[in-house]
Amino acid sequence: MEVILAKHAGFCFGVKRATHLAFDAADKGGDTYTLGPIIHSPQVVQRLEEMGVKSVEDVGEIKNGSTVIIRSHGVAAEELEAAVRADLAIVDATCPFVKKAQEHVATLSREGYDVVVVGDAVHPEVQGIVSYATGRVYVVSSGKDVERLPRMAKMGVVAQTTQSFEHLNEVVTACLARGGETRVYNTICDATAVRQEETKKLAGEVDCMIVIGGFNSANTRRLAQICRELLPRTHHIETAGQIDPAWFEGVQRVGVTAGASTPKWLIDEVTERISAIDKDKIG
Ligand code: F3S
Numbered sequence: 698m699e700v701i702l703a704k705h706a707g708f709c710f711g712v713k714r715a716t717h718l719a720f721d722a723a724d725k726g727g728d729t730y731t732l733g734p735i736i737h738s739p740q741v742v743q744r745l746e747e748m749g750v751k752s753v754e755d756v757g758e759i760k761n762g763s764t765v766i767i768r769s770h771g772v773a774a775e776e777l778e779a780a781v782r783a784d785l786a787i788v789d790a791t792c793p794f795v796k797k798a799q800e801h802v803a804t805l806s807r808e809g810y811d812v813v814v815v816g817d818a819v820h821p822e823v824q825g826i827v828s829y830a831t832g833r834v835y836v837v838s839s840g841k842d843v844e845r846l847p848r849m850a851k852m853g854v855v856a857q858t859t860q861s862f863e864h865l866n867e868v869v870t871a872c873l874a875r876g877g878e879t880r881v882y883n884t885i886c887d888a889t890a891v892r893q894e895e896t897k898k899l900a901g902e903v904d905c906m907i908v909i910g911g912f913n914s915a916n917t918r919r920l921a922q923i924c925r926e927l928l929p930r931t932h933h934i935e936t937a938g939q940i941d942p943a944w945f946e947g948v949q950r951v952g953v954t955a956g957a958s959t960p961k962w963l964i965d966e967v968t969e970r971i972s973a974i975d976k977d978k979i980g
Contacts, residue, residue, distance in 0.1 A: 698975040699950045700968055701903060703895050707964050709888035709957035711792025712736050715769035716960070718790040723748040728763035732756065732776060733821060735768045735790065736958040737914035739935065756780050764788060769958075770822035770858075771795045774829050794858050795822055798884035802829040805853030810880060813837055813846070815868045816857025820915070823857050839864075840871035851878045858886040859916060888957055889916055893923055896954045900924040903952035905944060906931040909967050910956030917956025924954075936963060937970040945974060 708716065719735045729750045734742045742752060750766070756779040759765055764786040767777065771791040780787055791799075805812050811833040816823040818836040827834050835846055852872050856865045862885060872879045900906050906924040910917025912935060921933035932944055945951065951971060955964050 698945060698948055698971070698978075700971050700975075701899060701950060701952050702964070702968060703892070703899050703952065703954040705888075705892050705895055706909075706953065706955040707957070707959045707961055709886070709892075711769045711794060711886070711888075712958050715766075715790035715792065716741060718788050719745055719750065719766050720748075722764055722766055722788045723750045725764075728760055729766065730759045730763055731766045731768060732772050732780075733768055734913075735766060737911040737917075737956075738958045738960060738963075739911055739913070740963055741958070741960055756783055756785070759783065759785060761785070767791050768821075769795070770820075771799060771825035772821075773825050774799075792858070792886075794884065794886040795825070798826050798855050798858060798882070799829045801853070801855050801882040801884060802826055802834070803831070805855075805880065806831040806834070808853075810851045810853035810878075811835070811849040813843070813852055813854045813868065813872060814857065815854065815860050815865050817915075820857060822859075826855065826857070837868055840867040843868055843871035843875065846875075849875070849877055852880070854879065854881045855884045856882075858884060859889045860885055861890065889919075892916070892920060892954070892957060896920050896952075897923055897927065899952040899954060900927040900931070903928070903950040904930065904948045905950075906952045906954070907940070907944075907967060907971070908933045908954055908956070909935070909963055910959040911935060914956045914958050917959065920954055920956055924952075934967070937966040940967065940970050940974070942974045942977070945971070945978075 766788045769792045908921040924931040
């Protein structure tokens with residue numbers, strides 16, 4: 698059985714950076730916290746917990762003088778201010794691409810634009826981005842949503858970093874159709890698109906796909922969905938222990954991909970497990 702691993706499987710730039718910063722902070726010891734899970738990987742969060750890093754939901758739960766690590770998709774402006782007020786040592790692991798989107802929103806508001814954020818309103822990244830607006834701000838998920846917005850003389854558009862370009866384009870077209878001035882910042886990070894394109898291609902070339910990543914990771918779930926549409930023999934797992942050898946009956950080629958928050962060690966464990974199952978079959 699041939700095992701083909703997608704070239705860009707696993708950590709994107711921002712998650713890699715956040716994870717390094719978090720493990721470095723944990724190594725230094727002392728009371729260390731994250732505001733919400735640092736990345737959407739329960740296994741990484743667990744490793745950090747074993748090193749004494751606690752995940753809390755609110756700055757109020759953190760002892761004064763501790764270190765707080767800000768997760769890769771950022772937090773709300775008020776939370777960051779509360780951490781500064783509480784005299785916490787801040788390790789800001791917000792991905793620089795997310796930071797850019799937050800900064801654009803702050804600038805647009807300051808310059809008198811109403812802000813339109815293209816994204817998922819309940820996603821913590823979007824809630825963080827929105828919090829940087831000091832004027833009117835709306836979250837939309839489609840061109841149709843734009844039609845329901847009040848009249849705006851000056852509109853500024855930014856996107857959740859994981860949106861597709863087509864989606865941003867649809868919203869911008871709807872904004873332009875309303876008239877008024879429209880300023881657009883393309884804040885999409887292509888790490889997601891690259892992984893999706895590559896996964897789509899791989900799913901078309903194999904008999905079975907294994908997608909590794911947190912069940913709470915939206916980008917991993919999306920990869921699994923893309924694969925399933927092309928190949929019903931797709932399995933989304935978090936760890937090698939969840940693999941069922943029966944999945945590989947009659948399989949010649951198996952494709953493996955992983956979400957942007959999946960660490961290399963989990964990917965290695967999965968590919969090793971598949972190879973071991975193959976050896977057992979032959980033996
Ligand atoms: Fe950053 Fe893009 Fe990853 S925004 S966290 S590099 S998916």
